[in-house]
Amino acid sequence: MFSTEQRRIAIEAFIRFDHSHADTIAEPGYPTRHSLRAWHKDYLGHGEVGPPKRRRGPKFTLEMRRAAVDYCLAHGKSLAGTMRRMGCPASREYLCGWIDELAPGQRKYGGPSPKAGPAPLAEKIRAVAEPGSRSGTAAEVAEKHGVPRTAPYV
DSSP states (O other): OOOHHHHHHHHHHHHHTTTOHHHHHHTTOOOOHHHHHHHHHHHHHHSSOOOOOOOOOOSSOHHHHHHHHHHHHHTTTOHHHHHHHHOOOSOHHHHHHHHHHHSTTOSOOOSSOTTTOOOOHHHHHHHHHHHHHTSSOHHHHHHHHTSOTTTTTO
């Protein structure tokens, strides 16, 4: 964000350099070409350098984020269910970030258990060979040997 004084200096340099974007940007080291064009257009329209535009506030208030996190934690930690019910946010990443921010360590982890470690190679080989003998479904075999459900197919 540039101050009004910085914008004034850039616009004066732009006029002094006969509306050359490259020369203007090279002297003060700022702004981008698009910003300079917008500042100059604003200057021509109003006759003076205007203050910087205000940035938009956060889309979701702290109360809205807290309500979504509380709902998620109270109703089985289902991210999709929380987003459908609460109507916010539109992204799982946002909701996960909110949970990590407002209730650290409470988010449900959906991957393999980090404590279990990788399955030994011998177990993987047995899990891959067993579905061929048709002693059960691939999911049952994988669960029996402690490997991911897709391991027999891979």
